[in-house]
Amino acid sequence: MGLTSNKVLLLAVMFAVLLFVGTVWLWPRLARRNWRAVSGRVGLLFGTQLALFLSVGLATNQAFGFYASWADLFGQEKDQGVVVNHTGLGRSGGPLQVIDTARVRGVGGSQPQAAGQVQKVDIVGRTTNIATPAYVYLPPEYFQPQYRTRTFPAAVVLTGYPGTAQALVDKLHYPSTAQGLAKNGRMQPMILVMLRPTVSPPRDTECVDIPGGPKTETFFAKDLPDAVLAHYRVGKKPGSWGIIGDSTGGYCALKLAMHHPGVYAAAAGLSPYYKAPIDPTTGDLFQGDKGLRNRADLWWCIKHLPAPDTSLLVTSSKIGESNYKATLKFIEGVRTTNRTRISSIILDSGGHNFNTWRREIPATLQWMSGRLSER
Template structure:
């Protein structure tokens, strides 16, 4: 029986109830002070608590979709996703300041290798010139960025977003974006790219859903204008729209899709890993729209596909047949985008995989190759 099976949950609940009843029933018989009675009491209490925690864990997994299978739970799901196309078709200073540098962990080069061999990760602070939003980020620079033969070359760039609340460090240490990008480029499966990694939560702890909130943070404007301008002011990044892409998981995936659909002149391609397609309203977001119906509609990708001209951009969405709550919505989204005839749509659909890092690690190599193939370095 699968991890997400109702039968497994009910068996765990039944086992916990039986242990509890058994503990109550046997307790008088174990009231003596010899070692066997004491061991029996400890064993019953421990077993009951473990069974209870197991039941709660299975129920939470059912509700939130953390893991899709036993293999997923224990990290044994290793098959990587495959993209399926559904459509034919330098300077310094400025609003970005480098505060720390580190080598790329887990990628090529020895521990003492310099950036020409191993690339570099720079921790930066970014301040939006128009929105005045300030947020930390990590910038991955590939080895080619430092090599003399590429000193006049510009590179394509991809913004990489976490989910909510998320941490930018997780993109480096848990999802391994820099190491994966370096290994793919080294093997010739993608072009060298600059990665700008941060979380969409630019006004913590509030979840702004990449919306320009009336009277609040102009998050969409920050990601569409201020962030690219800050990076362009500091790094050798291509200045044409075709040089920029954006990737995100969960909330970051929704933001990535929305930003490319709203601003195809800024982002030529967007990948949403386990995305949703409409901004939620809950205690973490607060009132995002303040009664502005037009703003609320723009945050609904279904409404955008139906009422706005189709954007000239490329989109990638991912899901799993078992373990992801967005599976049916993702198939519907693919169909809606295909019908536009202009926006390109691709997908990665896994057989199983929950809403978690292990699943996204399986999708990231194919995602990076896909977005690399849609960006230019000029």
């Protein structure tokens, strides 16, 4: 049974309840002061607290989608990552292969013409040889005959670290939110490409082209758009593409739009930070390359690089987010440029979590829709 299985969570909760009941029942019998009674009390208390901790941990992981499997949790995930593919193509002969399809949850109807569709795909970068899974949301209009020659704007949607791509679908509800907004005329129909910024798990690459390592920035700036364009009816002009992310994904989104405005016309960072960290999860990202380190610092980019012709959106909360002051500083810094446009969503309160981001996603998608064109 998998880490995110409801059966695993139910068993953990039942085990915790049984241990609690057993502790209450057996406590009078263990009231003596001999070593056996003391050991029994310690064992029951330790077992009950461990079971409670396990239950809370499993429930939290299901709610926020931190880890997708036991192997992911213990840093042993090896099925996906950086691979050498000498043809530069997926198994289907192209850089993108559809693995499975599903209808959008919470939306009436079973046909894609009415309900849209979420496709699980594998993507292989032609230039970087990076392979990663993703989910692609196609709006109902994509399947309707009257739109058969139409191209659609696209937004790349990134998780935080470690995060799971499925959480963007099941927990943050990007497809159903986008469909509801489009149905009500509050945004145009858009294609969403949802994935992790972590393309070499368990390493956190921070969307950097690591010397001698995975070229993550190149993958998101070139390989990913090329793969999607080769498979779907997506607008080819720069104004057709945007990128959204939360936390680490938010930092990546802002950086990619600032570095590659010819690819991404708009970027939204939900609770982002503004400088790539160096810690045990990232390893040595720059390997002594000062120029690469500077490019990964958005503050440095604002001060020393020409202002990119792109639109940025940042979010934070006055209470509950550690990036609030940094976000105000970033907004002020961007405002001093003459080409980059900056918008913000500032909540009165909200933590660094899914509930906060669900409150920001509808407005973010509307903002993004207003800055992208079809072709």
